[in-house]
Amino acid sequence: MQRSIATVCLSGTLPDKLESAAAAGFEGVEIFEQDLLAFDGSPAEAGRMAADLGLAITIFQPFRDFEAMPEPARARNMDRAERKFDTMQALGTDLVLVCSNTQAACIDDPARAAADLREMAERAAKRGLRVGFEALAWGRHTNRWRQAWSIVRQADHPALGLILDSFHTLCLGDDLAGLSQAVPPEKLFFLQLADAPRLTMDPLSWSRHHRTFPGQGELDVAGFLRATLDAGYAGPVSLEIFNDEFRAAPSRRIARDGLRSLVWLGEQAKVAALPAPPKLAGIEFVEFAVDETARAELAAFIAALGFRRAGTHKSKAVELWRNGGANIVLNAEPDSAAAERFAQLGATVCAMAFRVDDPARVVARAEALRCPTFRERVGEGERRIPAVRAPDGTLIYLVQSPSPTPIWEDDFHLLPDAGEAKGDLTGIDHVAQALAPGMLDSFVLFYRAVFGLAADAPWELPDPYGLVRSRAFTGGDGSVRLPLNVSESTRTGTGRFVSALAGAGVHHIAFATKDAAAVVDAASTRAAPLLDIPDNYYEDLGARIGLVDAALAGLRERHLLFDQDGTGGVFLHAYTAPFHDRFFLEITEREGGYAGFGAVNAAVRMAAQQRGRG
Numbered sequence: 281m282q283r284s285i286a287t288v289c290l291s292g293t294l295p296d297k298l299e300s301a302a303a304a305g306f307e308g309v310e311i312f313e314q315d316l317l318a319f320d321g322s323p324a325e326a327g328r329m330a331a332d333l334g335l336a337i338t339i340f341q342p343f344r345d346f347e348a349m350p351e352p353a354r355a356r357n358m359d360r361a362e363r364k365f366d367t368m369q370a371l372g373t374d375l376v377l378v379c380s381n382t383q384a385a386c387i388d389d390p391a392r393a394a395a396d397l398r399e400m401a402e403r404a405a406k407r408g409l410r411v412g413f414e415a416l417a418w419g420r421h422t423n424r425w426r427q428a429w430s431i432v433r434q435a436d437h438p439a440l441g442l443i444l445d446s447f448h449t450l451c452l453g454d455d456l457a458g459l460s461q462a463v464p465p466e467k468l469f470f471l472q473l474a475d476a477p478r479l480t481m482d483p484l485s486w487s488r489h490h491r492t493f494p495g496q497g498e499l500d501v502a503g504f505l506r507a508t509l510d511a512g513y514a515g516p517v518s519l520e521i522f523n524d525e526f527r528a529a530p531s532r533r534i535a536r537d538g539l540r541s542l543v544w545l546g547e548q549a550k551v552a553a554l555p556a557p558p559k560l561a562g563i564e565f566v567e568f569a570v571d572e573t574a575r576a577e578l579a580a581f582i583a584a585l586g587f588r589r590a591g592t593h594k595s596k597a598v599e600l601w602r603n604g605g606a607n608i609v610l611n612a613e614p615d616s617a618a619a620e621r622f623a624q625l626g627a628t629v630c631a632m633a634f635r636v637d638d639p640a641r642v643v644a645r646a647e648a649l650r651c652p653t654f655r656e657r658v659g660e661g662e663r664r665i666p667a668v669r670a671p672d673g674t675l676i677y678l679v680q681s682p683s684p685t686p687i688w689e690d691d692f693h694l695l696p697d698a699g700e701a702k703g704d705l706t707g708i709d710h711v712a713q714a715l716a717p718g719m720l721d722s723f724v725l726f727y728r729a730v731f732g733l734a735a736d737a738p739w740e741l742p743d744p745y746g747l748v749r750s751r752a753f754t755g756g757d758g759s760v761r762l763p764l765n766v767s768e769s770t771r772t773g774t775g776r777f778v779s780a781l782a783g784a785g786v787h788h789i790a791f792a793t794k795d796a797a798a799v800v801d802a803a804s805t806r807a808a809p810l811l812d813i814p815d816n817y818y819e820d821l822g823a824r825i826g827l828v829d830a831a832l833a834g835l836r837e838r839h840l841l842f843d844q845d846g847t848g849g850v851f852l853h854a855y856t857a858p859f860h861d862r863f864f865l866e867i868t869e870r871e872g873g874y875a876g877f878g879a880v881n882a883a884v885r886m887a888a889q890q891r892g893r894g
């Protein structure tokens with residue numbers, strides 16, 4: 281499978297785009313005409329640049345509004361084609377993409393379309409060039425691949441073939457049924473792949489602004505690729521994404537995401553196997569980068585929630601704090617990855633650890649998916665825990681589970697009563713990350729591809745100062761839950777956090793308990809900085825769900841928020857005020873299979889946090 285990417289996917293100048301594509305590991309590029317027009321060198325120079333980078337120019341595109349035009353436009357189009365053939369020969373590519381005509385003047389006559397394409401193909405063939413015809417989903421008279429194929433078949437010229445684009449087919453709810461029976465493999469000239477979120481929108485706007493890489497959206501791109509390969513297609517597999525955020529993002533990151541997406545898609549379409557994704561069994565710990573001062577402050581903050589110091593690292597300035605099954609690591613080791621993170625960003629989460637069945641296999645999978653991995657230096661006799669780096673630089677440690685000896689025993693001097701039995705928390709329920717706008721799709725692909733996490737439908741959460749978009753990832757039967765939040769506004773809690781961090785990071789950590797009321801009561805006796813929820817919330821709650829008065833009073837008294845899911849699932853949760861206006865903690869109790877995050881309560885929580893800033 282030759283991997284190719286269209287220059288339109290990437291930001292910057294044509295040389296930037298080519299360099300980023302080559303650096304990411306692509307073997308080919310589609311040269312989008314607009315990128316060539318804006319380039320101040322000759323097509324031959326562009327062609328040499330690509331060749332020097334080891335990139336084949338897989339196609340030149342698009343050639344628009346060609347077929348079935350009345351005279352004199354028809355004759356002009358033939359001349360235009362000849363001129364573009366000159367460009368293609370200088371570039372060093374033999375294939376041009378003709379997308380179906382969108383003009384009102386286009387004649388509704390497939391025979392005319394076929395005759396015109398036949399003539400174009402005949403002219404191309406004289407120069408050893410080829411023409412591929414693609415149905416745009418908004419083409420005037422040709423918008424399905426079956427129509428495009430019927431025209432290509434009628435034209436019956438060896439230099440004319442069909443181009444398939446997953447977006448145009450899938451956005452119309454169409455599929456490739458019948459492809460392998462209808463179209464001989466030598467007539468499949470090119471394959472473009474794009475995913476997209478399911479939106480209710482006209483196909484043109486949807487296509488020009490919201491396409492994504494495969495794995496970042498909701499279309500069955502793997503099925504589309506599989507069907508094309510089953511029909512005998514053996515040419516390049518090329519990404520063609522029009523996306524506003526991609527155009528604004530660094531081309532290197534987007535190109536890397538693109539390659540990762542194709543590697544992952546190859547697995548999904550059963551082209552090439554990868555080391556299997558992990559069986560996940562929860563989040564073992566979350567680790568903060570601190571210095572001595574921040575460690576003391578953060579220790580006091582979590583102690584109010586019932587965490588106790590459970591151990592110190594044998595060779596590093598690292599402490600383990602624990603409440604029942606929930607572990608927090610405070611890392612103040614100088615000269616470490618954590619110290620670097622602290623120097624840059626202050627007290628923040630620098631790592632978290634997933635319990636996985638086989639850490640070595642996950643590392644191999646991450647490497648196959650071109651994700652950076654990490655190994656911390658270790659002292660004698662200490663355990664080396666491998667890690668994968670998330671797109672924001674956060675380390676995700678991979679901890680063997682089940683494991684004959686808990687990871688803490690090798691590396692930590694544990695205090696005598698450090699066991700998990702003590703405490704009222706059962707573990708880490710979820711870890712929420714705030715991301716800069718434009719980063720969400722990179723994270724979506726990372727979590728889905730490396731860890732096999734499944735994405736919930738997107739949510740919108742109203743902060744008093746702007747909207748927060750949220751998408752949650754879940755794996756391991758709900759043992760790992762990772763909501764991702766993005767805000768365009770810099771005044772929301774999410775936006776301020778992202779500005780302070782100049783990027784992305786963990787914004788809150790939610791702990792699980794079987795008895796939220798008891799945890800909150802105990803925390804209150806320790807003067808924990810829990811968030812006050814206004815009475816109006818409880819008035820509305822009573823009106824909405826008719827809890828008995830005593831139950832409602834119990835929630836109100838403890839400032840506990842409540843949600844239920846209609847199938848017997850119930851969620852109780854309470855929040856702390858933010859630590860250093862940075863991140864906050866949450867206490868959660870899930871009952872009856874509740875699978876959400878209390879999104880209905882987010883507006884009240886965010887308003888209370890904004891009020892708390894004074």
Ligand SMILES: O=C(O)c1ccc(O)c(O)c1
Binds near residue numbers: 342520
């Ligand atoms: O949006 C467009 O115009 C356009 C052009 C060329 C393509 O291959 C395509 O899928 C869309």
Ligand SMILES: [Mg+2]
Binds near residue numbers: 414445520
């Ligand atoms: Mg296309």
